[in-house]
Amino acid sequence: MNWWIMLNRSGIKFIFLICLYFTFSFVYAGELKVGKGEHFATIKSALESSSPFDTIFISPGIYKERNIVIDKPLTLTGINYPIIDGEDKHEIFTVVSDSVVIQKIKFINSGVSFIDDNAAVKLDEVNNCIISDNIFEKNFFAVYLAKSSDCKVLNNKITSEKKSEASSGNGIHLWYCKNIEIVGNYISGHRDGIYFEFVESSSINNNISEHNLRYGLHFMFSDNCSYSQNEFSYNGAGVAVMFTKNVEMTDNTFKHNWGGASYGILLKDITDSKIYKNSFYKNSSGIYIEGSNRVEIKHNSFLENGWAIRLMANSMDNVFEKNNFIGNSFDVATNSTRNYNKFKNNYWSEYSGYDLDKNGIGDVPYRPVKLYSLIVEKNRPTLVLLRSLFVGILDSAEKIFPVLTPETLIDNFPSMKKL
C-alpha cells in the first residue's frame, strides 16, 4: 500500500518534471532576447542563432546596427521601443522572408542616398508580413515595400524632418505590390506621405498624412485600390491620383493644401472611379481634374476652397451629384467653352434662385462657372480684384447673356438646401 502511494507520487512528479522540461526548452528555443545583459548583445547575433518562427525580443536601448537582413519568418518585438539607429548611412532592416512581424520598435536615421532607396524597413519580394506599432523618426524612406503581397502596415508613427524634395524619401512606399493594407498610420515631414506605384487591390484607411514636402498621397498606376477615412492636410501639393482605373476615394478629409500647384486631389488620367463623401476644406483647389473620364463625384462637401473644382476640357462624362459647395471663392473653373460633364442636384451657397413648387429643387438653373473665373484662369494677378463690385457686375452680365462661359456647364436642378 505504502509503496503504491510512493510510486504514484513520484510518477506524478516525474511526469510533471518532464512536462516542465519540455515547456521550458520549447520556450527557450522560441524566444530570443537581445539587449544589455541578455543572451544576445546584438540583433544580428540573435538573428544568426534563431530558427524559423522564433520571436526575438529587443530590450530597451540604442542599437547602432545596420543592413540587418531578416531571412527567416520571425517575429521581432521591441520592449518599450528600443531604438535602432542607421547612423544616416545605411538601411536598417531588409526583410527577404515571408511572414515576418516587426512591432514596437523605434527606427531612426536610415541614410540618405541618391543611388539606393535606403529604408528603415524594406520588404523585398515577400508575403504575409506585418509592420505594426513602430515609430520611425528622421528616416530617408521609412517603410518600403517592393514586389510584395498580402502585407499589413498598421498604426505606425512616421515622422521626418523636411529637407528638400531630392534629399527626402517617402513615408510608406509601395512599388509593384498586391493586397496590402495600410491602416492607422501617422505620417509627416517626408517627401510623399504614402506612395503607390503599380499597386493592385490595396487599401489605405484611417491614416493621417500631413506636412509632407510634396504629396500626402502619391498614387499612380494602381488599379482597384481604395482609400478611405484618411486625413490629408498641409501637404506641399496635396494628393495626386494618376493613370489609374477603379479607384475608390471615400470619407477622406483634404484640408489646408495651399499653393498654385497644390490640390485637395489632383486627378490625372483617372477612369471609372468614385469619389464619395469626402470633405475638402480651405484648399487652393479642391479637385483638379485633367484627362479623366467617368468619375463619379457625389456627396462631397467643398467648404471655403479657392477653387472647389477645376475641370479641364479633356475630361468627359464625369458626374457631379449631390455635393455641397459652400463659401468657395470660385465654385468651378474650366479652360474651355465646351463641357461634356454632368452637374446635378448640388447645393451651391451662391445660388440665388427660387423654388416656387417647393420640391427642394431650384427652378432656375445655376451656372457655377463665372466670367471672372475664366479671366483669372488666364491671368492670375487679376485675383486682386476678387469680390470687387466691378467683377460682380461683369459676372451678372455674363450670367444673363452667357457668351464666354461654357453653356452646358450648368446645374439644371440645384438643391435649395444643404445636403
Added chain:
Amino acid sequence: MIRDIAKIIKYQMHDNLRSKWIIGLFLFYSAASYWLISFSGDSSKVLLSLLNITIILNPLICIVFGTVYFYNNKNYIIFMLTQPVNRSVLFSGLYFGLIIPLTLSFLIGIGLPVIINLNLFLDTLHILSALLYTGVIQIFIFTGFSFFIAAINEDKLKGLGISIFIWLFFGILYDGLILFLLQILQDYPIEKIALGLILANPVDLGRILVIIEFDISALMGYTGAVFEDFFGKSLGTFISFLSLTIWFFIPFALSLVKFSKKDL
C-alpha cells in the same frame, strides 16, 4: 483752439442729430445688419454682404451726405468767418462734427445686431474688426472728399454730380481700369503693378483687408513670390492697414488747404 473746435463740433453734432438723417442712417445700418444675420445665419455670408455695404454703400452715403451738408451750411460758414475764428478751426469743427455722428451710426448700426448674435462671429472677430475699421476709414476719406468737392464748386448740382462720379470712380471704374490694364499687360510680370494699383484706392484696400482673411486659399493659388509674401504673411494686412490709415489724411488735408484759401 481745441476748445473752439470742440465747441463747433458740439454744435454741429447737435444740429446733425436734429436733422434725423443720422438717425435714419443708423436705423438703415442696423436693419441691414440685423436682417442679414437673421436671414442667412452664416457668419461668412453675413460678413461678405456687410463688406459690400461697408465699401460700396457707405462711401456713397458719406460723399453725398457730406456734399449736401457743406452746401447747406454755407450761410453758417460765412457767418462764422465774420467772427474771430481761424479757418482751419472752423473747418475741423465742421468735419469732425459730421464724421463723429456718421461713424457712431455706422459702428453702432452694424455692431449692435452683431453683438446680439456674438456667438455666431466668435471665429471671425478679426475679420469683423478689419471690416469695421475699413468702414470707419471710408467715412473719414469720403467725407473729406465731399468737403473738398464742395469747397471747389459753388454750384450745388455740379458738386453733387462730381461727388457721385468720385464714388463711381473709386468703387467701380477704378477696378475696371485695373482689369483692363492687367489684361493688356498680361504677358509681363505685373504682380507688383497689380498690388501697387490696389494700394492706391481706399475702397480696394478695404476689400483686400477683408479678403486676405476670407479667400486666402484662392489668393495663395497663384505662385508668385510677391503675392505669396503679400498675402501669405501678415505683410499684406500690415501694408493695407497702413495705407488705409495714410489715406485718411489725404482728402482731409486737401480740403483743409482748399478751404483755407477759398474766397467765400
